[in-house]
Amino acid sequence: MAKRRAPASSSGETAPLIRAIPFLGSTPADASRLTDRQRQDVLAIATRLRLPPRLTLYHEAAPASSLFVVGEGAVKAFRDLPSGKRRVASFLFRGDVFGLAENGRYLNTAQTITHVSLYRLPIDKLTHLLKHDAELQFKVLCKVTHELRQAQRRAIVVSRRDAAGRLAMFLLMIKTHLIDDIHSDTISLPMSRSDIADYLALSLEAVSRATAELERRKLVKFEGRHLARVLDAKRLGALAAAV
Amino acid sequence: MAKRRAPASSSGETAPLIRAIPFLGSTPADASRLTDRQRQDVLAIATRLRLPPRLTLYHEAAPASSLFVVGEGAVKAFRDLPSGKRRVASFLFRGDVFGLAENGRYLNTAQTITHVSLYRLPIDKLTHLLKHDAELQFKVLCKVTHELRQAQRRAIVVSRRDAAGRLAMFLLMIKTHLIDDIHSDTISLPMSRSDIADYLALSLEAVSRATAELERRKLVKFEGRHLARVLDAKRLGALAAAV
């Protein structure tokens, strides 16, 4: 993370603005990428933001004026419950969309985890654009559908009883989500342990003990606080699947 | 529910085919209803089905060919986990859409709970229609977004530790979802206790004890297995909110 950030802007521009997945069925794979023209249209209404870690982008229940797309970095969307507990609804990485609202207000609070680059899309302009470009809108629909699936998966993760199993599922979710290192045995974890706890609906202590258990069982090696190395993918997968 | 079903077919046709909620922000409220023309277009590719209870509509991982919209009745979407446990992802009522797929395959199994009437929409035809009617697609987008919010809420419900609180949240979710009796103090529960258990990620026994506790505390009275009467809306709401 502290390594040279390279010519970030150029790589950010050429990367797919939105990474989506076929909505319903046999949509051709390439349908999930934006055309040059579409990217141009979207960029025309977008503001590029470069932000430091730990910055709150918007608060829950605040009037929603923009939708965001992650260009680079990690963001978390969460809600603080009356009890004082915090529930992380999702971690967002490159290509993810966030900022969905209900009745004109954001549902979650969004905060940057790392240094990030974002695209900020004013809702009114985006709505206009979507209503005039059905193909583009279809890609957004696919994207939102994907988020929906993620949310359903998370509900399954959280419903597990054993902390180690939940953590195993979490690690594999992050691993498959961060397409970069899909063939690597390392998983980068930009978020803190307590963020993970809030995502998994466990106490911070339980997460700590779960990481210890995964190490003790030689499934994963945690190297520092922000990197995990998979030692036994097979057994880790088995643990994750043993829901 | 056992009361006269009235001229069911006509009321089904005139009811909004899809009940959606503003996608992002200040979309006018009426934007969530289909126009006559749109309903016509959708109905043109739809097949109306009338099905008995306990019928499986499709299985998890089966090739996805259609999207469904509930006309009347209740449906559940669930997944059976390797452990033998079952997780209900959502209960679907009038106006709800289900049958979302990933890579051409359904993610959940769908089964009717009551006698239902459904609209079956072939995916290829629907895709074609959506790509040619951006306004219609926008309404679908709103609908999917709404499902996403529901899924996030469910994740919060499931993350609670106390069974009674989870049940309270569930009751209120169902109550607000079934727009019919929003001002009534009764909540109809077409699903079984074990369906509720699978939705809340509790054991059947825990649900049973939770209902007993809600009755003991005089918050709710369960009249038969499929009807709940709210006795103290204020305290029930407080319990649900005490996450």
Place this chain on the structure above:
DNA sequence: CGTCATTTTGAGGTATTTCAACGAAGGTGG
């Protein structure tokens, strides 16, 4: 190199899960 936040470790408390058995409800056939 010192300070502060984060994470780890330990011990006891509490809620749900499991296992087992009973009771109630609904549907079928005689």
Place this chain on the structure above:
DNA sequence: CCACCTTCGTTGAAATACCTCAAAATGACG
């Protein structure tokens, strides 16, 4: 219309796993 049977729901008691509180240890940062 009643008896039977199967499914569903309720209740009790012990076991498990996480939560909470407390304190030490590790790591990040200026």
